[in-house]
Amino acid sequence: LKYIPSKTLSSKFFSKSNIVIFRDLDDKVWASFNSGYKTHVHKHADDGSFNLFYKGRDIFFDPGFLSYEENEESKIIKSSSFHNTVKPVDEEIQIIRQDLSGHLEKMRYENNISRSKVVGFYCTDKYEASLAIISGYKSGEIKRLIIYDRNGYFLIYDYKSKDIIANQVLEQRFNIGCDLDLVINGSSEALINDLNKNNLCEIRQFIRT
16 A cells, blocks of 8 residues: 555544544554444454554554454454453453344444443643443453553553452553564563664553552
């Protein structure tokens, strides 16, 4: 695909599709954030997924975006483990399948059919923020807050709802582009570089105790 900078598009919340697009006006940094059903025909376990792009390059990307097949490999790619989201360890989102056959009453599938959704989007001159509910896990709901400070910094804050048992451990999943190199510095810091060792992204994790 030919990459053409837009230079004019601003961040936007598509409420009916449960998608938020964060972007700077120079088109160097942009990200997508979604939770809930965009389509009932082709649904991945991608609630709470965060995809990041820098200067036209995939930093955190969705490896199953073009996967429409029903073979075993495709089913794995569609799972929450293959998306940039947060999940309880050893659990997968239960996807609700809508019956589109038969009577017309069953074909009214325009609305979200799970509790997963992007609650809203807030924007000021200094930062933007969006909150999403991630449901479909047996152990309960998770909330994910994304804050973008317009200077290339994103804060991702994940927390468990009260109905999730206290000892249930959450894990964050991130898939990076195949032409990138991941350098781990200790237990809470990582660098994402290109193959020429130019740093593109720095990740720091803060554990709430």
